[in-house]
Amino acid sequence: MKAILKEKPGPGFVLKDVKKPEKLGPREVLVKIRRTSICGTDVHIYKWDEWSQTRIKPPMIIGHEMAGEVVAVGEAVTQVKIGDLVSAETHIPCEHCLQCKTGRMHVCQNLEILGVDRNGVFTEYAIIPETVLWKFSAEIPLDFASVMEPFGNAIHTSLVTDLTGKVVLITGAGPIGLMAIQVAKAAGASLVITSEVDSTRIQMAKENGADIIINPLKEDLIKKVYTITKDGVDILLEMSGNKKALEDGLKCVTMGGEASLLGIFGGSIDINLDSLVIMKGITIYGITGRRMFDTWKIADELLRNKKVDLSKVVTHILPFEQWEKGFELMLNKKCGKVVLNLD
Numbered sequence: 001m002k003a004i005l006k007e008k009p010g011p012g013f014v015l016k017d018v019k020k021p022e023k024l025g026p027r028e029v030l031v032k033i034r035r036t037s038i039c040g041t042d043v044h045i046y047k048w049d050e051w052s053q054t055r056i057k058p059p060m061i062i063g064h065e066m067a068g069e070v071v072a073v074g075e076a077v078t079q080v081k082i083g084d085l086v087s088a089e090t091h092i093p094c095e096h097c098l099q100c101k102t103g104r105m106h107v108c109q110n111l112e113i114l115g116v117d118r119n120g121v122f123t124e125y126a127i128i129p130e131t132v133l134w135k136f137s138a139e140i141p142l143d144f145a146s147v148m149e150p151f152g153n154a155i156h157t158s159l160v161t162d163l164t165g166k167v168v169l170i171t172g173a174g175p176i177g178l179m180a181i182q183v184a185k186a187a188g189a190s191l192v193i194t195s196e197v198d199s200t201r202i203q204m205a206k207e208n209g210a211d212i213i214i215n216p217l218k219e220d221l222i223k224k225v226y227t228i229t230k231d232g233v234d235i236l237l238e239m240s241g242n243k244k245a246l247e248d249g250l251k252c253v254t255m256g257g258e259a260s261l262l263g264i265f266g267g268s269i270d271i272n273l274d275s276l277v278i279m280k281g282i283t284i285y286g287i288t289g290r291r292m293f294d295t296w297k298i299a300d301e302l303l304r305n306k307k308v309d310l311s312k313v314v315t316h317i318l319p320f321e322q323w324e325k326g327f328e329l330m331l332n333k334k335c336g337k338v339v340l341n342l343d
């Protein structure tokens with residue numbers, strides 16, 4: 001079968017023929033991958049950055065976002081059957097640590113990540129534990145089911161608090177920020193302001209329904225936000241992983257407001273917590289992954305009932321063989337989500 005591999009340490013991937021996996025553990029499932037999508041994490045592994053060098057153990061099949069079909073099940077599998085269409089939570093919990101036992105599997109102490117710590121889904125067939133499979137509703141197109149995992153990030157970050165009637169600032173309109181614009185609107189936010197520095201992404205933020213878009217490189221974000229809102233925004237959704245965006249975003253939050261942080265800064269950052277958080281009485285939420293499986297249920301409902309339309313987020317659907325073009329688009333940020341089709 002075809003697979004995109006990190007064959008050896010160093011930048012790049014190769015598309016190769018590898019042996020189809022056969023031996024399933026009792027609770028494992030063989031999934032025929034029909035769509036897979038490229039995540040920023042895959043781009044980090046492609047570039048072979050510092051994080052990848054310490055975490056990835058080549059040779060390994062990369063990729064974690066997918067929609068596929070169950071083709072074989074281990075002897076103890078009870079939750080799915082052959083023919084089921086599934087997407088997957090990519091954070092594989094241990095199911096026995098304190099957090100797993102107390103309904104917080106997304107912060108499992110022994111988390112393993114698909115396509116990072118074990119072979120992933122940039123291939124024709126992948127072995128996935130039944131615990132993390134999500135049977136998505138038949139009404140959801142495969143191209144959208146493939147991106148349910150990052151969509152879940154947008155949902156988890158946005159709906160950690162009640163957005164009804166709230167003024168929201170989203171910093172960063174990458175694929176997840178774009179999805180968050182739609183989630184915030186579906187959740188009843190009264191105004192969704194988005195900040196973004198890249199011209200392609202600014203255009204996409206418009207197409208995904210942001211009420212106001214500010215380019216902080218061209219306009220004074222803080223001044224503009226206070227002119228529009230008078231008192232500042234109720235909640236900041238930080239989705240850029242940029243220090244300046246976080247700092248200015250916190251300055252835009254009203255006294256006693258909230259900030260939900262998804263963006264990864266890639267190391268320590270220096271901000272004034274006294275004036276930006278403590279003295280303003282701001283509540284901060286750190287967001288990792290998706291809640292299992294409350295977030296998936298919401299993702300399914302929003303897509304099935306067309307409360308969110310991902311057609312303006314999934315900008316490219318390419319044949320699997322054109323994966324290099326997909327990575328080029330991702331590297332240049334000239335895209336939303338890039339989906340690879342294996343049908």
Ligand code: NAD
Pocket residue numbers: 039040153171172173174175176177195196197198201216239240241242244245261262263264265287288289333
């Ligand atoms: P992305 O890198 O495609 O999007 C980030 C966007 O922020 C880009 O469009 C970029 O132009 C914009 N940006 C950069 N500097 C900015 C600034 N000063 N002001 C406003 N916008 C700015 O990433 P993505 O895939 O959409 O993911 C969003 C973030 O979430 C990333 O940092 C990613 O690493 C992180 N992430 C976290 C989790 C988690 O579990 N916590 C999961 C997935 C992704």
Ligand code: ZN
Pocket residue numbers: 093094095096097098099100105107108109110111
């Ligand atoms: Zn655990």
